[in-house]
Amino acid sequence: xxxxxxxxxxxxxxxxxxxxxxxxxxxxxxxxxxxxxxxxxxxxxxxxxxxxxxxxxxxxxxxxxxxxxxxxxxxxxxxxxxxxxxxxxxxxxxxxxxxxxxxxxxx
Amino acid sequence: xxxxxxxxxxxxxxxxxxxxxxxxxxxxxxxxxxxxxxxxxxxxxxxxxxxxxxxxxxxxxxxxxxxxxxxxxxxxxxxxxxxxxxxxxxxxxxxxxxxxxxxxxxxxxxxxxxxxxxxxxxxxxxxxxxxxxxxxxxxxxxxxxxxxxxxxxxxxxxxxxxxxxxxxxx
Numbered sequence: 001x002x003x004x005x006x007x008x009x010x011x012x013x014x015x016x017x018x019x020x021x022x023x024x025x026x027x028x029x030x031x032x033x034x035x036x037x038x039x040x041x042x043x044x045x046x047x048x049x050x051x052x053x054x055x056x057x058x059x060x061x062x063x064x065x066x067x068x069x070x071x072x073x074x075x076x077x078x079x080x081x082x083x084x085x086x087x088x089x090x091x092x093x094x095x096x097x098x099x100x101x102x103x104x105x106x107x
Numbered sequence: 108x109x110x111x112x113x114x115x116x117x118x119x120x121x122x123x124x125x126x127x128x129x130x131x132x133x134x135x136x137x138x139x140x141x142x143x144x145x146x147x148x149x150x151x152x153x154x155x156x157x158x159x160x161x162x163x164x165x166x167x168x169x170x171x172x173x174x175x176x177x178x179x180x181x182x183x184x185x186x187x188x189x190x191x192x193x194x195x196x197x198x199x200x201x202x203x204x205x206x207x208x209x210x211x212x213x214x215x216x217x218x219x220x221x222x223x224x225x226x227x228x229x230x231x232x233x234x235x236x237x238x239x240x241x242x243x244x245x246x247x248x249x250x251x252x253x254x255x256x257x258x259x260x261x262x263x264x265x266x267x268x269x270x271x272x273x274x275x276x277x
Binding site for chain 1: 111114115118121122125126128129134137138141144145148151152155156157159160163164167168171172175176179180182183185190191192193197198200201202204205206208209212213216219233234238239242243246247250254257258260261262264265266268269
């Protein structure tokens with residue numbers, strides 16, 4: 001490993017962390033049935049992708065990817081707001097946050 | 108070299124808290140562990156000198172979105188016995204699928220050119236507010252303006268979804 005010659009951390013470690021974070025988020029989205037925990041797992045996967053974008057942006061010395069990360073955060077904020085309000089609305093009707101109960105959303 | 112040790116410690120703490128998000132039974136504990144995960148991710152942004160994104164990540168994610176999750180969880184007033192769980196077979200299938208996904212990703216990482224590379228210190232000012240603001244308000248200004256429409260749509264949608272039920276009751 002040639003990391004000893006220069007200052008800084010090797011970037012493949014950050015990539016490894018981002019892949020592992022994405023996998024953990026995907027496993028959580030498949031395992032859990034709580035609606036809010038599912039949204040949190042989606043946030044985890046979004047953050048993994050953000051971390052990977054920042055890593056590549058640092059590697060190539062190009063700022064465009066960091067702008068994309070900024071827009072991803074914006075979209076994630078909007079998505080969390082709408083998703084949580086849908087959960088609140090459905091909880092009033094169904095009295096449950098089980099994902100299997102939510103197949104009646106179109107009524 | 109000490110930086111590498113610090114990054115390995117931070118990375119393992121990130122993965123541990125992310126695992127606790129998935130594994131903990133109580134949703135409020137999941138939210139708290141998710142905030143801890145976001146703090147560690149912020150520290151990684153700082154290590155890569157992406158200062159603007161570090162601040163935004165801390166304020167927007169750990170500050171705003173997670174508080175929103177926490178508010179909704181407190182509002183719903185969930186009991187422990189209401190926590191729905193999948194069957195064991197479905198959990199096993201999920202772990203197998205996730206493990207194979209991780210295997211594919213690691214195999215792809217093994218062949219990349221980035222392996223073992225470090226970032227260059229001299230041209231590393233791209234993550235600063237000045238550079239990113241310059242880029243955001245020249246090249247991506249249209250997308251930035253469209254963002255406001257997205258936010259207005261999200262705001263209207265959230266208010267509409269949360270309010271409609273009350274009118275039916277009254």
